[in-house]
Amino acid sequence: MDQFIVNIVHRPEMVPEYAEKVTGHGRSEDLGRKALLTESLDIFKTQQECAHKNGLKTTIQMTYASLFNEEAVQLAKEHHEKYGDEIALTLLGLPCEQFREKYRTKDFCIWMFSMEDKEAIVRDVFEKFHDAFGFYPESTGSYYMDADLINFIKAEYPSVKCAVATCWEEGPKAYHTCNNSWYTFMDGGPWAPWIPSKVNTHAPASCEAEDSGIVAIPHLSRDLLACYDGNGSNFGTHPQNVLRGMIYDTSTWEYPYLYNLIDQYRSLARYNNGYAYNMMFVGPGWMNKMGRWEQPYELLLKSYEDGCAYYGKLKKEGRLTDMTMAEFADYYREKKTYTEPECALWRDILYGSDKQLFWYCDPYLRACVNMDQGGAIVDLRPYAAKLEWPVGIGTPHIQDASYPFLIQEKYRAGYFTHYAGEGTVRSAKVCWNGEEVDLCLCRTKAHFSTGDGEKVLTMDPVEIVFDGGLRVTLQTTVTFPEGSGEILHTRKILSMSDPGESVTIREYMVGCYGTTEYTEDMSSLTLRVSAGEQTETIPYEYKCREAALDNADAVSCTLPPIKTLVTMEADCAARRGFVREGYAFSPMFTLGFDCEVKENEEVSTWLRLERAD
């Protein structure tokens, strides 16, 4: 039987994010303001009550500030005894008078501190927790937990087995939504729980040697279509985020989208060996008495009560299991293997477009396949590189914790570009008699299946009509062999209006690297095409060059800045492999194969990701 698990996390945050800034408008900052402290604890109590009255246990993540508050500590102890709530410790909610006095900074995001400060703060907070409760926590977290931080915590406090460790696709989009003032850049990670590698939190561990020792959970369960396209903070299992997105009826205060989102996550069990997961974690600042943006307090409260009531209803119906974070970590370790992928065939539940995306994540890659673009890959992260990427003050990436992409259709264009150049995408063109049609323009739907150690996505056939009169019906299959770092695309010509004709299928990938919209220096990249003993090489110099070889074995690009080698190979008798350098206005590279095929023939191409030092 499928199992749908929810973690409900609450934190008594004595100075809630937003509250001091928003409700305190017009007064000088005062983190010790009594009214603020009182209201903060009241919100925590309300959240706990919402969960408990629906029969749900929670994970209470104590904040540093709350450890100085005897009432908050006492409440946690009582609720642990009475409801089985886990008493855990978050690294969110650092700001308070005591923290400011000790660390002399307004920084509050643990991953952005220097390593020296991270270690001091962790010791301080964990020991303070121990003083209050007499034990060390089993769960912790923040919006992001970098690998060095996790490794340090695990070494110092081995009791920790679970952590909130990323916010899915919270990067430049969230930054822009906040008028370029919200410095959480953490795109490119898993959307569902995973075991982080010791080297890079976002890249899952492939084996015990790489295992960081914790199970990571995402901060919220986010809409895998809406968050990819828009502001992540509007489309998650956070009722007030749904209100922030204005996704509710203003007259009735109804928001079916919230339930659709929970239900779609529930449905992901069919792709993941009968297991599905949800996480709800609403900071107290979202339920303050002054309201939040357009929403009065009454609506904020209603939405949280409704969210808990829906989880409670599912539990009563036997369709949901509530766990604490520590309980979930144990469950996850039992349930999943290192290389078992996480899959999600996601449908649009908000815009009415009927679009489908397929997300795949394993220790070697994360990929997004877009069925509205014929099964093109529109996002690709090479986890195979297990890229060392320290973050925080004193590192090359003070704020940017995102795992770099090779393909990202929103930041580096996809099929469509303005005027000139190309955008990043992995697709194919069907060419005949001087005409070419890109499969990105063939909207289709996909069906998921599990093969022998592989996940398979089979598209509905699409028809290509050439002006010259030829009609071609083609079917695409995308296969992810487990634990391989490879993606196999197969195109089969099901029929042609003139069976005697042949067409060229041009399999290609346009790539680059980066974590934002803006281009990086491509000068260190090297493109190669090889056929037997023959190899042509292009060191990237923005000169718009191309190299091609008949019967090529492989085409590849080495990207030293992200320690990645991406290779494409093709399986067809008549083929020509090519590599293309970009130019200043189009700073991309292209790998591809031209393959001749006839009716009932097929072309298979592999994209392989490896670490390259």
Add this chain to the structure above:
Amino acid sequence: MAQAGKGRLNYRCPSCFMRDIDMDMFYDSERGEYYCLRCQYRGDEADVLAKNEMARFRYGAMMRRFTFED
């Protein structure tokens, strides 16, 4: 003229919201209108509410309850 403040609720600029920017507006009590610091939008509360409804145009399935059994 006194400085602007916040209104009854903390309205965001509907014009910026439609381009995925959450921008708090401030209230000019003399003119009786909210205005955006970033763009050129300004309007009274009724106009803000009307434009917020307009911003929902993209949510074509906002009120539809899906089933996932199929």
